[in-house]
Amino acid sequence: MYDSYGENRHTADNINHGVIKGKQYFFVDQKLVFKIVLCDDEERFLDLEKDLIAEYFDKKGIPFSVDCFYSGEELLANDVLLDIADLIILDVEMKGIDGITAAKKIREKNDKVNIAFLSAHMNYSTDGYHVRAIRFILKTLDDIKDYLFECLDSVLTNEDLNDREITMDFTIGKRTVKVNDILYLKSCGNYTAFELLNDSKENYMIRHSLKQTTETMSAFDFVSIASTVTVNLHHIRAVTRYMVLLDNGEEIPVSQRKYNEVCRAYTLFRGKNA
Template sequence: MKIAVCDDDKMDIVRLKKLIHAYDSDNNIGFSVSEYGSGSELLNAVKNGEDADIIFLDINMDDMDGLSVAKKIREHMDDVPIVLVTAFMNYALDGYKVRASRFLIKDDLDKTFNECMDDICSEIRKKSKFITFSCVEGEIRLKASDIILIETFGHKNMIKISNQTYQIYEKLNVLEEQLRGYGFLRTHNSFLVNMMHIRGINSYVLTLDNGRQLPVPKARYKQVRQEYALFVGKEL
């Protein structure tokens, strides 16, 4: 697993790397760590194809602040977990805008780092796990993260990924239970949506990252917004 650490304070990088290697030693995952001394250095690496499974990003940097860096990273790496590291806990709303996975306060790193890594590694494992569906087309194995939504159409449900649709006769309630814990949200009697692919919920309309808009019934609207806000860490 590749981890990128970006901070313009060398001592903070050393501290984070020490925590990462200690966590790796305890959990035997196999981390490789790349370090970057500025936001522009990290962005250049990303633009040149450098990959990462987790990014630790300092917010308060001189050349380019971490929030600006995170916003540009999202243009190239849509799903990578970004952990914002800061000395001040006053960036919650801005962090939501760049879909930060976590915030870590520098003074509390020793107390919070392992729990943060437990959560992120668990999420990564879930995203990479294949789930088998008995579809009309046969036994289909899909990553939960690749499923955009499941939509009821007549007596069948349609499992939609970016470039393919699969038909399944299983009831939506059963599929909802099968995908529990993978970040799916029942927004409507006919829609089960992967919250990773939601880009906004406003005025009883949910917008997906492929541009499609889905209606959210008034009776469900408050609950849907609350569950999505909890998923992304947004304060309503």
């Protein structure tokens, strides 16, 4: 049996309005959502894994989806998911096609996807090397949370979410932009303007307030520096006294109220990306 989890997390190829734990993600699309596939023939563990993944991503504010399969046969029949998944977590000991065999077949179709294994026994770890498994998650009620969260931390550390693309309904029509191409967001009343690296002559504006847009972009490395401006941390060259200097040489004032918060966010970002 196949189960798609998180109805409010992804419902179509392009979502203009989605809700994650009360937050609006009004321009989430399939390229933006972090896609996880679970394959486990034990329903109680599958439910636990889904809940833990939801807890992890909701806390980080990252849009995600979880698709679940109860057998290796069902999973391998879904070529679309195998092609677009960011992480596939397989139970090693399943009836029929086991996790190791399924992983070998997945590698024939997708050489880049992250694969992790679930097992109550760690003696399968050598088999994982042949399919370049990133982690073995200990499948016990006492340990699974710590192992699973560490696995997700590892994947996200190597996954640059800012390198992804987002598709939005701008006032000039639907457009797709790379998150890394966004310098900053600027309030224009009830609209938000996107200032891009390529200095486009088109006005990239959406019909949402800066506050709403900043909440949505919290999944990425953006920081609010004033009530009217939110900046992409990837493009801050330096933070001086109540001022940020961007890669393009532009200087933008930082509000006194937000200055300490901006300094802290920038310091943490620099440390993480050192």
